[in-house]
Amino acid sequence: xxxxxxxxxxxxxxxxxxxxxxxxxxxxxxxxxxxxxxxxxxxxxxxxxxxxxxxxxxxxxxxxxxxxxxxxxxxxxxxxxxxxxxxxxxxxxxxxxxxxxxxxxxxxxxxxxxxxxxxxxxxxxxxxxxxxxxxxxxxxxxxxxxxxxxxxxxxxxxxxxxxxxxxxxxxxxxxxxxxxxxxxxxxxxxxxxxxxxxxxxxxxxxxxxxxxxxxxxxxxxxxxxxxxxxxxxxxxxxxxxxxxxxxxxxxxxxxxxxxxx
Numbered sequence: 356x357x358x359x360x361x362x363x364x365x366x367x368x369x370x371x372x373x374x375x376x377x378x379x380x381x382x383x384x385x386x387x388x389x390x391x392x393x394x395x396x397x398x399x400x401x402x403x404x405x406x407x408x409x410x411x412x413x414x415x416x417x418x419x420x421x422x423x424x425x426x427x428x429x430x431x432x433x434x435x436x437x438x439x440x441x442x443x444x445x446x447x448x449x450x451x452x453x454x455x456x457x458x459x460x461x462x463x464x465x466x467x468x469x470x471x472x473x474x475x476x477x478x479x480x481x482x483x484x485x486x487x488x489x490x491x492x493x494x495x496x497x498x499x500x501x502x503x504x505x506x507x508x509x510x511x512x513x514x515x516x517x518x519x520x521x522x523x524x525x526x527x528x529x530x531x532x533x534x535x536x537x538x539x540x541x542x543x544x545x546x547x548x549x550x551x552x553x554x555x556x557x558x559x560x561x562x563x564x565x566x567x568x569x570x571x572x573x574x575x576x577x578x579x580x581x582x583x584x585x586x587x588x589x590x591x592x593x594x595x596x597x598x599x600x601x602x603x604x605x606x607x608x609x610x611x612x613x614x615x616x
Contacts, residue, residue: 398484399480399481399484399489399579401575401576401578401579402476402477402480402481402488402489402492402576402579403477403481404572404575404576405473405477405492405493405496405572405573405575405576406473406474406477406478406492407572408496408568408569408571408572408575409469409470409473409474409495409496409499409569409572410470410474411568412466412470412499412503412565412568412569412572413466413467413470415434415561415564415565415568416433416434416435416463416466416467416565417433417434417435418433418434418559418561419431419432419433419439419559419561420432420433420434420506420507420510420558420559420561420562420565421510421511421513421514421517421556421557421558421559421562422556422557422559423514423517423518423520423521423556424518424521424553424554424556425518425519425521425522425523425553426443426445426521426522426523426533426542426553427442427443427444427445427446427521427522427523427532428440428441428442428443428521429441429521429554430456430517430518430520430521432458432510432513432517433463434460434462434463434466434503434506434510434562434565435460435463435464436457436458436459436460436463436510437458437460438456438458438517440521442521443536443541444532445523445529445532445533445535445536446523446529446532447532448531448532449523449526449529449532455520456513456516456517456520458510458513458517459509462502462505462506462509463506465498465502466499466502466503466506469495469496469498469499469502470495470499472491472495472498473492473495473496473499473572473576476488476489476491476492476495477492477576479491480492489576489579489580490580492576492580493573493576493577493579493580496569496572496573496575496576496577497573497576497577499569499572499573500566500569500570500572500573503565503566503569504566504569504570507558507562507565507566510558510562511558514556515556517556518555518556533545
């Protein structure tokens, strides 16, 4: 067989591949975020819901949870026990001033701590896909729900004290303030036999929204962790053949079989 000519040899050589264009690298297929598989994100979304719900609850803690009005003004209280008083000074000249009310903010502080733990643990559960951060997320979310409902009940127990702190005294100066207010048209004087409607102390819609969000977030996280434990127990059962059981790369106690994606 004759040797190839130089022209034939040049045609037989492989052509070099074109250099790749310099630009922004595209994400690898099957990944939603750097280092986060789509499967893991799809399985760990309840932890993200619990984190977002807890953050919203944290901001609602600074809103007014209860309003306690009376003739001389009203008191507004948030979840931390901060009281904002609005008064019409009807008892300005009264010698018997109503006593002040102390509202503790301990339950609001505990709720805040539980919210931060929930958010941090949820981030770990989403990116690591292990069982321990998921358990911490569920436990902290349940703690947030419990602290919110206890705080709500505690503030409600202070309802009558807050309303009584704005009541009118029975001395002459208090009645003078009521008469001046009636002459100005801002209120009516409580004549005997004349009905007079007073607004009652009440919890605001913010308190109920916080409780609903906290219980919803806790329910989603706890349900996810519960089914993760069931899935983990089912995956750990042998199928009858020693070779059919695939050993996980992580320890059996820390592996989240549902969130691993």
